[in-house]
Amino acid sequence: MNKKKLMILAIILGSLLLLCGLVLVLKKDIKLELNGKANISINVNDKYKDEKVSACYGNMFKCKKISYTTFGNVDTTKIGTYKIRYRATYNKKSKSVTRTVKVVDKNKPKLTINTKEFSICPNGKLKNYDYKAEDNLDGEITDKVNVKVEYDKIVFTIQDKAKNLTKKTFDYKKEDSEAPKITLNGKDNIYLLVGDAYNEEGVTVTDDCDDLADKVKTTGTVDTSKPGTYTITYEVSDEAGNNAKVTRTVTVYNKNVDVTPSEKTIYLTFDDGPGPYTARLLDILKKYNVKATFFVTNQYPAYESMITREAQEGHSVAIHTYTHNYSYVYSSVENYFADLNNMQEKIKRLTGKETRLVRFPGGSSNTISRKYSSGIMSTLANELEARGYKYFDWNVVSGDAGDTTSTSQIIANVTSNLRSSYTNVLQHDVKGYSVDAVEAIIQYGLTHGYHFAPLDVTSPGAHQRINN
Template sequence: MAKKGLIILFIISIVFLIFGFYVNFFSRRIYFNNFTSDEQTEVFKKYKPKKISVCYGTKYNCKKINYKLKGSVNEKKLGTYTLTYIANYKDVSVTKRKKVKVVDTKKPNLNVEGIFTNVCPNGKNDYVKITADDLYDGDLTDKVKYKIKDNKIIYKVSDSSGNTTKKTFEVNIMDNEKPQLILNDENIIYLSVGSKFIEPGYVAIDNCDGNITEEVKVSGEVDTTKPGTYEITYTVKDEFANETSVKRTVKVFPKNSYKPGILSNKTIYLTFDDGPGAHTARLLDILKNYNVKATFFVTGYNNNYNDLLKRENDEGHTVALHSYTHNYGLIYQSIDAYMEDLLRIQDKVRQYTGVTSTIIRFPGGSSNTISRKYRTRIMTDLTKKVEEIGFRYFDWTILSGDAGNTTDPNKIIQNVTSAVKENETNVVLMHDIKSYTVDSVEKIIQYGLSNGYTFAPLTMESPVVHQHVNN
């Protein structure tokens, strides 16, 4: 039985073979010759479909026929396009499809020019100019990547089709520049005892590593409960271990410790002439903040700030007498004229403060020569006269410069801080009607307090400061 089955299977096979052979060689149909269903073409290159021919008949007797071609290829754009070939003969129709892929196989251009000595460890090199472009993608400069391997730097760029160009250069890997470490705010910070120290911050920039602010280490502590000088150290290292270190000094100073009747050998008398004025209230706020007591030699002609006379007195300052009119021509023409003006300002001060002040400062000081224009020897007479009737006049020992041509607060600060001395009667001439003077006061106070000085108001008991009388 098995043998019979095999024979039947053999016969069937033979029949199929003969049938296949017949179909292949003798049946009539449409043939596409030379046809490929997949093609590739380079972008921007004119595309021509491969030549084919179409015929109808058998393999041995085939008659050429026409065909239609539908579809097109955009050679300027990457992608896959389909072309459709249709051939008709009698009532037989055959359609074939061809896929045409527009590809970019060209590598991009990579240009690297410059100097390769001392390349940063991370490859950053400011002395090299890199450009890259691609026929299809255009500018690829932003896509250039690099890596450091051994003593080589490898630049690499790929286009959107994955074509890659590499360039390798021998380099000396080196960072010999220290990072820059810049402190925000001042390098010396003054703090009143009991206040809070808030780190003003810093910025660290390295030539190779860029912003490395986060790598900065801060050491040193500030105890704002204790007066003293504290140091904070800021250190930063770049990846090549170049180190930069900077210091900030924090001076914690005590509040002003002036007590009436007790004189220190380090005393500063801040005196303000010609006010009160537009900046006096701000000045009083600053003084109050540091518990600093000062002396105001006031004038009487500006009634807009009369209430500040009271405030000056209430806050522990000395309200002293300068002049009601501050008019040289008027007050220096006679003793009587001067006395009339003096009593007028004394009256006004009494009216607002309840205090009868006997502390005075002559307009222009006792050494002024301008008064000669109005009466000779008037200063000689006045300085005697006022003392006889119980007044006390004060000149100054330190010029802040604000009555001259100094309008820069920093210059005023420098003038004053460089002049104050231990064991001297430091009477500073300033003017509270000038904004730049008021701007300078806080720093002067900070300097004084952190250097052990006490700020005191002038009183009848204060050491007298008299200049030479010149008229």
């Protein structure tokens, strides 16, 4: 009986299991499965193609395709972990699955080495090598390159933020064949008036292997109490015996001395002022005891007190015109002299005396005046002489009247054209860049045997040919 009961129980249990299985197999539900892998890793900037999911509703015998919704997206330009979730809803049931996509940087940095032959200093110091490192994400990272010597190789390594590593190794020699670089601090040519202090500015030394800042040998001295040309030599050698040298010239000279103009006389003349730069110019002239000539106008009356100063400091004050207006002064002899008299009165008021010295706007050879009155320059030249005036042109142009605005060019134009007899230089003290050239012109003149003088009625006229 026991055996029979057991069999019945087994049959009942077996039937229940079968029934349950049948229910399970036939029961309808949402089936949602990822196509492709659940975890994906892609390189930054690579294309990401979503493989989607398979979604259906039914049982193992029959399953009907249903729609689903996708949430989230992948930015392949940015490193990070992205989740894509898919959800299917059907018959009040809902199911979702998730895929993880990692965007990672697998690109190694690019390391470009331009140096062809490698050497290190005898003392083990590395030299300056020419290389560049760039990374797809970090940009230029040349400053992150690590250079070191490992046994018989020189090793360059660069790692980007994602730890991708690029490494290059090279053979090297141990040598120092490059000379130190030595450069002067301050000017290579210094001009000093007798009695001025000489300030030693030294040199700057660089070397690819050694620190030579304290190894410079300086020879030569400057005696600022004696006119002359002094040379200071700076010399340095590195540990390997490579040598470098540089020199500085210091010229000590006397102030301009007042002598009777004869040979090698420079007449500095300044037209169109006074103006905003005249005071600065007068300071420079005073420093070197150089007297000049100012052909003045009334164009900038705010600076008229400079005319007084010019006269007080021993310069020649001369007439250029009152208005500097070509169409007015060159339209008739009457206009010219009316204008001239205005300037003469002003000069007399400011300096206490009249002047006999004149310069025409544009010079006596100007052709612009033809536009206003034919033959007027010849008439004016004669008439000035008849009235006791002396007119001046020039024989060296500084170039400041329009063709150059460069101070160094003005200095070159003047110093390279000085005459052995006399030089009448045309400049304009209403131009700052021209005033800036005066000190160097004076220094050049004084150290090359010239002297400077103001114009007076006995000075040469430097006349050009009258063309109208």
